[in-house]
Amino acid sequence: MxxxxxxxxxxxxxxxxxxxxxxxxxxxxxxxxxxxxxxxxxxxxxxxxxxxxxxxxxxxxxxxxxxxxxxxxxxxxxxxxxxxxxxxxxxxxxxxxxxxxxxxxxxxxxxxxxxxxxxxxxxxxxxxxxxxxxPAFAAATAAVASPLVRQTDVLTVLPGTLPEPELARRLADTDGAIIMKLGRTFPAVRRAIEAAGRLDGALYVERASAPGERWLPVADVDPDTVPYFSLIVVPGDTGPRAAVVEPADAPTAAELLVVGLGPGPDGWLTPEVAQALAEVDHVVGYAPYVKRVPQRPGLTRHASGNTVEVDRARDALRLARAGERVAVVSGGDAGVFGMAAAVFEVADEFPDVDVRVLPGLSAVQAVAARAGAPIGGDFAVVSLSDRLKPWEVIEQRLRSIATADLVLAIYNPASRSRTEQVVEAQKILLEELPADRPVIVGRDVGRAEESITVTTLADLDAAAVDMKCLLIIGSSGTRTSPSGRVWTSRATRR
Known part of the structure; x- marks a missing residue:
């Protein structure tokens, strides 16, 4: 045994x-x-x-x-x-x-x-x-006698070995935090805490509950004295709060920026948008887009889900009316299936806030550039998402665009819960267009996993299309060169 x-x-x-x-x-x-x-x-x-x-x-x-x-x-x-x-x-x-x-x-x-x-x-x-x-962090919070998290606060435990920008981002996006694995990582960890705006209130604890225990503010720690058996407590009470206390007299120059971050790479961020993001105090947006904005001292990030655009817009407008410098962020261009429209939906409720939209490189431009010049002539853009419009409207628009002989760019072709729309769209377009019509599938354009696939309408594998894709369906003037590049003639002879 x-x-x-x-x-x-x-x-x-x-x-x-x-x-x-x-x-x-x-x-x-x-x-x-x-x-x-x-x-x-x-x-x-x-x-x-x-x-x-x-x-x-x-x-x-x-x-x-x-x-x-x-x-x-x-x-x-x-x-x-x-x-x-x-x-x-x-x-x-x-x-x-x-x-x-x-x-x-x-x-x-x-x-x-x-x-x-x-x-x-x-x-x-x-x-x-x-x-x-x-666990060590329980002894550490007891040593400093500081409540770590309260009620609905979120606690995040982080290793100090994370890359500095990632550590700063996560610290900015949580309420309470514990940072472990210090030692030689301490200088980078301290910089990340400061970049996240959490240095005030962050406490360093060494050898919690053991002989030689000591604690002091992180700002006062000598980096050369930090052993491995140490950690940092960032109480939830020091975390970012989204609540807005509006002054009785709102500032006269209240302004809300709505900016496009481009499809992904930093190189596709416009200088105008980069400067704006470096100057605002708050960034508001869908979590994956907020994540792309580097954390820095003085910046508070407000991330939310993918179906609360109007609520997000109101929160941003309230912050701006209270005198805060705020940017609402979108991927690609904010005016192309982005947050700009959602902000203007409710902007009339805040007449004292000026809304300024800063353009960004759109996903359709990025995919088109990678493929060649498929939108060199007239083109239309449609989203297959039926969350805000009935499928019957989408079907009618697809048929009309096909009949008008326009190049068609399709955003949001599929998602985890929407897999049939792209299949139906392919069937509808095949009823109106020839089977050999060129189709471009751009996936994760601008990122390391980028791919561009040139196929035909009949051979399009709709089952392989997901939320990371953008489709471009050519017109009668679209050509595929021997090298695989796709372009659309500027002249229309039909």
Whole structure:
């Protein structure tokens, strides 16, 4: 009969924070295992030292590398994977011999801990159990006596090893946050916190609940003194709030900008829009578009879902009326199936706010440029989304455009919940147009995964079209050159 593996959380450092269950299991173990740094004694063993029985078999699992620099042919990831395999084999030998193994884990075993990698490798072969422990961030918030999140606040736990811009974005978009894995990452983490506008109120905690515990504002920390066993608490009370307190006398020069970010690459952002985004205090928009605006000090980002355009517009107008500098963002051009129309829908409710639209490169222009010059003549643009108009209207417009012999650009051809519209559109167009009419499928244009497919109306694989695509269907004047480029004659002879 095999032994049992138990991954036991022993808390962040104070032995008195070890649970009664963890203490009982450690005292009854045949083998006690623990991880250790490359040059230090095991912190886990130190925490649980008084509970480890005399004469018990101990397995020290010493990391081969902790800084990311190694001569291993597989690099850091390869060195660690080999270490975990070797460590798992050592513990498996005890388990196969019928010995119960308790693996000590600082904090909680399944929260940024090495114990989870042993569990991954052994759980299918042996009986296992996980005993939770007090995580380090719980001890840290207790140390600073600061509420972390309240009521409907969102808490985000972030590793300090994230790229600095991504860390800043996530900090700006959450209420409360915990940032772990500091040490040498601290300077970049501090810059990200400042860029997110969260430096005031951010607290640094070192060795929470353990000997040498200390805490102080992040702004006062000497980066050269930061150990790995430290973290940052960003209380939810310091987070961005979307509530607007409007003054009794609204500013006379209230203005709301509505801007197009282009289809994707930074190089397609116009200088005018880039300057506007560098000067506003608030960015409002659909979450994926807000994500594209770099976080910086003083900027508050308001992200929302894809079907609340009018509510989003009102929120932005209220902010502008309160004297804030605000930009509403759209992908592509804000005036082409973007937020500009939604803003003007409700702009009359805010007569003291001037709305200014800054153009952006549209998706149809980007796809057309990649393909050649398919919109060199007259063309029409239609969205297949029937969320705001009935399908009967879309069908009528498709037939009219085909009859008028216009190049047709189709936005929103499909989504996760709308897969039949593009199939129906293909059938309708084939009733009006020849089967060999050129069709361009542009997917993720401007991004790393970009693709341009030139096909015909009959050969179009409608099932492969999704929300990342834009279609261009040619007119009678559209030609495909031997090199695969597509262009439409400027002259109409029909």
């Amino acid at each position: 095999s032994g049992r593996l138990t991954c036991v959380g022993i808390g962040p450092g104070d032995p008195e924070l070890i649970t009664l269950k963890a203490a009982r299991l450690i005292g009854a173990a045949d083998v006690v295992a623990y991880h250790a740094g490359t040059r230090t004694t095991s912190h886990a063993r130190r925490i649980a030292a008084d509970l480890i029985p005399a004469g018990v078999v101990e397995e020290e699992l010493r990391y081969p590398v902790t800084t990311g620099t190694t001569d291993h042919p597989g690099g850091y990831a390869g060195a660690m994977a080999e270490f975990y395999e070797t460590s798992a084999a050592r513990l498996a030998a005890h388990l196969e011999a019928g010995r119960d193994v308790v693996l000590l884990a600082e904090g909680d075993p399944m929260f940024y801990g090495s114990a989870m990698y042993m569990h991954d490798r052994l759980a299918e072969r042996f009986p296992t159990e996980v005993v939770p422990g007090v």
